[in-house]
Amino acid sequence: MSSESTFRLLFTILFVALFAMRFFFMIKVTRAGGRITPDDKAIEREGGRGYFIIRVIVFIALIAFLVMYFAGAKWIDAFLFPLPDWLR
Secondary structure, eight states: OOHHHHHHHHHHHHHHHHHHHHHHHHHHHHHTTOOSSOOHHHHHHTTOHHHHHHHHHHHHHHHHHHHHHHHTOGGGGGGOOOOOTTTO
């Protein structure tokens, strides 16, 4: 297994663990009677509708980028930063 494959596998494991933890706490909040999605008051407090829309668009772009990373899109190699394995 090449070192790049090893790091992609480790990144995938960390990413899945992140979503598992997020899902776990979403269930806890729901069971406690809390809300998962922000209401209008929370959106206004955090910067307004424009800022909220930008956050949603950036999140979708991040998910698309990560899917392409996991799929092994060749153009992503342009962002490679050559570091020694011990530092990665």
